[in-house]
Amino acid sequence: MSPLFEALGTRYPIFQGGMAWVADAHLALAVSEAGGLGIIGAGHAPADYVRAQIRAVKARTTRPFGVNIMLLSPYVDEIVAMVAEEHVAVVTTGAGDPAKYLPQLQAAGTKVLPVVPSVGLAKRMVRAGVDGVVAEGMESGGHIGSLTTMALVPQVVDAVDVPVIAAGGIADGRGMAAALALGAVGVQMGTRFLVATETHIHPNYKAAVLAAKDVGTLVTGQYVGHAARVLKTPMSRNFVTLEKQIALSGTDDFTAIEELGNGSLRRGVQDGDRERGSFMAGEVAGMVTKEQPAAEILAEVAAGAAKLLAGSPLAANLHPTKVVS
Numbered sequence: 001m002s003p004l005f006e007a008l009g010t011r012y013p014i015f016q017g018g019m020a021w022v023a024d025a026h027l028a029l030a031v032s033e034a035g036g037l038g039i040i041g042a043g044h045a046p047a048d049y050v051r052a053q054i055r056a057v058k059a060r061t062t063r064p065f066g067v068n069i070m071l072l073s074p075y076v077d078e079i080v081a082m083v084a085e086e087h088v089a090v091v092t093t094g095a096g097d098p099a100k101y102l103p104q105l106q107a108a109g110t111k112v113l114p115v116v117p118s119v120g121l122a123k124r125m126v127r128a129g130v131d132g133v134v135a136e137g138m139e140s141g142g143h144i145g146s147l148t149t150m151a152l153v154p155q156v157v158d159a160v161d162v163p164v165i166a167a168g169g170i171a172d173g174r175g176m177a178a179a180l181a182l183g184a185v186g187v188q189m190g191t192r193f194l195v196a197t198e199t200h201i202h203p204n205y206k207a208a209v210l211a212a213k214d215v216g217t218l219v220t221g222q223y224v225g226h227a228a229r230v231l232k233t234p235m236s237r238n239f240v241t242l243e244k245q246i247a248l249s250g251t252d253d254f255t256a257i258e259e260l261g262n263g264s265l266r267r268g269v270q271d272g273d274r275e276r277g278s279f280m281a282g283e284v285a286g287m288v289t290k291e292q293p294a295a296e297i298l299a300e301v302a303a304g305a306a307k308l309l310a311g312s313p314l315a316a317n318l319h320p321t322k323v324v325s
């Protein structure tokens with residue numbers, strides 16, 4: 001197993017992606033207890049809320065877990081200070097460059113792994129002193145870059161000398177084995193965990209993930225704002241239609257699209273609203289066919305990869321799966 005995971009002490013080299021509004025203490029606890037790295041998604045929540053989530057996990061496990069910090073959050077400074085105070089094992093960051101927060105977090109013993117969509121950002125992060133990077137392809141759910149996992153991961157692996165975790169489009173042992181073959185030392189999955197038993201999202205959202213096919217997602221924000229992969233719903237189709245109209249008209253009045261977008265994640269996750277809510281999910285939604293406990297998901301994915309990689313030196317990355325195989 002890679003020194004990163006040996007140091008963390010997880011059983012599997014698997015991160016559960018920090019997902020805004022979705023990855024709360026329940027999911028992170030279940031994943032960490034089962035031997036993965038559970039990650040609480042801070043999203044745009046205030047620091048007090050995130051601290052309560054951290055404490056809820058700490059109260060129930062001594063296993064390591066992480067927090068994903070969205071750098072676009074208005075509370076980012078407070079959240080970084082709080083996460084350092086809480087000595088969280090791992091921080092992943094989304095949407096930007098966390099360089100200025102590294103000294104504070106690393107002084108608290110926290111390993112920092114930014115999510116990167118390109119070789120350029122990966123190299124910049126390594127120069128700043130990060131402990132690893134999560135190279136995330138555009139197959140993934142949520143905010144995305146423009147490269148696919150297959151193209152991005154090996155190029156990042158070649159460019160940096162820190163551990164690389166692959167994310168985007170990985171939902172089973174085949175995906176995990178492929179990611180290890182590309183040079184990653186572990187994987188991060190989000191979409192598969194959307195339907196974990198311990199994931200508290202509206203039943204309409206889980207049902208939509210389970211019903212999705214290979215072509216069940218689209219990308220919003222390509223014309224206006226930040227690109228994000230979501231399930232095809234009346235809301236997301238309307239959103240794309242509206243942003244195309246705005247882009248073609250050349251107007252700088254974004255009021256209508258802002259009204260549709262603001263609060264849409266909450267309306268999707270909590271209200272299950274298909275007309276006005278967003279259901280973020282990746283292209284592998286078509287492979288996610290049943291709700292099951294997080295522990296089962298981890299064991300299945302790791303055992304599947306171990307079977308495919310048996311006899312290969314790459315299997316060393318999965319060493320602790322011997323415990324469960």
Ligand SMILES: Cc1cc2nc3c(=O)[nH]c(=O)nc-3n(C[C@H](O)[C@H](O)[C@H](O)COP(=O)(O)O)c2cc1C
Pocket residue numbers: 016017018019020022041042043068069070092093094095115136139140141142143167168169170188189190191192279280281282283284
């Ligand atoms: C519902 C949802 C919300 C997400 N929110 C965040 C987030 O707040 N911060 C972040 O860095 N990544 C976020 N992601 C990306 C995941 O952490 C993970 O990298 C991604 O889901 C991996 O690709 P996959 O969906 O193909 O498994 C989100 C993904 C989903 C599906």
